Amino acid sequence: MSDDIIYSAIIDEHYQEPRNFGKIENPDEQIMETNPTCGDTIAMYVRINDGRVSDIKYVAKGCLISVAAASILSENVEGKRIEEIETMNKKDVLGNLGLELGPAREKCALLSYDALMKMIRDYKGKSEDRT
Numbered sequence: 077m078s079d080d081i082i083y084s085a086i087i088d089e090h091y092q093e094p095r096n097f098g099k100i101e102n103p104d105e106q107i108m109e110t111n112p113t114c115g116d117t118i119a120m121y122v123r124i125n126d127g128r129v130s131d132i133k134y135v136a137k138g139c140l141i142s143v144a145a146a147s148i149l150s151e152n153v154e155g156k157r158i159e160e161i162e163t164m165n166k167k168d169v170l171g172n173l174g175l176e177l178g179p180a181r182e183k184c185a186l187l188s189y190d191a192l193m194k195m196i197r198d199y200k201g202k203s204e205d206r207t
């Protein structure tokens with residue numbers, strides 16, 4: 077069995093049972109992000125307490141890769157400090173999927189990451205406005 081088949085099984089497992097799927101009522105930040113290449117969307121919500129992502133949820137309408145990537149990302153960032161999340165780059169996120177993806181599929185895999193990073197930037201912008 078090749079590694080690709082094992083990693084695909086992990087992605088498939090997250091697609092079949094996405095972690096943190098759903099909405100947060102009254103989130104600190106929320107966003108709707110669209111993959112311009114296919115029109116698929118993700119709505120993402122976060123709650124932030126004491127500088128940590130205390131809750132993260134999303135509703136993804138997209139392909140297997142985009143849903144699984146959102147599920148894996150949500151597990152990875154829940155409970156983490158914002159500063160820690162900001163150090164995550166696209167390579168880290170793609171590396172967590174364990175699959176080599178072409179450019180079009182990378183856009184699917186990074187949809188949730190782009191949404192999360194925009195929310196973090198917005199949250200920090202608002203925090204700075206308050207100081």
Ligand code: FES
Binds near residue numbers: 116139141
């Ligand atoms: Fe639309 Fe992957 S094909 S997000």
